[in-house]
Amino acid sequence: MTTKPVVLLVGDDSRVQTGLVRDLTAAGFEISGVVDGPQALLPFVFLSTQASLAVVDKAAALGALGYLVKPVELLQLIPMIRTALVRVVQLRSMQRDIGRLDKALQGSRDVSVVTGLLMERFSLDQAAAYDKLRHYARSHRRKVSEVSGEILTRADQLRSILHSISRHEITGSDAT
Numbered sequence: 200m201t202t203k204p205v206v207l208l209v210g211d212d213s214r215v216q217t218g219l220v221r222d223l224t225a226a227g228f229e230i231s232g233v234v235d236g237p238q239a240l241l242p243f244v245f246l247s248t249q250a251s252l253a254v255v256d257k258a259a260a261l262g263a264l265g266y267l268v269k270p271v272e273l274l275q276l277i278p279m280i281r282t283a284l285v286r287v288v289q290l291r292s293m294q295r296d297i298g299r300l301d302k303a304l305q306g307s308r309d310v311s312v313v314t315g316l317l318m319e320r321f322s323l324d325q326a327a328a329y330d331k332l333r334h335y336a337r338s339h340r341r342k343v344s345e346v347s348g349e350i351l352t353r354a355d356q357l358r359s360i361l362h363s364i365s366r367h368e369i370t371g372s373d374a375t
Contacts, residue, residue: 203229204284210246215269222273228280244283246271306344313347
């Protein structure tokens with residue numbers, strides 16, 4: 200059993216909305232709700248009597264995936280909605296990919312920074328410093344990026360504590 204594509208109708212003309220609910224339901228769409236235009240949070244496909252480029256540009260800037268000028272025939276609307284639904288799935292997938300890539304990039308940055316710290320601290324070349332980090336991570340059954348992130352977090356915590364200590368004046372009662 201396949202699920203019906205779900206559409207939320209947003210508009211300001213109840214006659215048009217009633218007709219669209221009827222036509223889209225007959226075309227195999229599920230209508231999740233009908234709301235007045237100003238209540239809509241996420242524009243999808245705009246149907247408007249306005250054909251000016253300024254209005255179209257504003258709709259695009261608000262996140263519209265399509266824009267049709269009324270009156271609209273159902274034969275125009277259905278392909279627009281189906282295309283927009285595919286784009287939504289693609290956009291969500293890309294957003295997930297971006298999140299994963301950002302995380303991987305951050306992990307790579309952390310590993311590079313910690314490798315540099317180990318090089319400086321122990322007078323090692325890059326390969327030896329990375330090997331030392333990798334060996335530590337493996338011996339603790341952890342990812343190199345995870346260990347690197349923890350090292351940097353703890354270094355930031357230590358830096359913050361030392362900064363806080365440096366701001367306090369030593370008084371006669373403190374010096375014991």
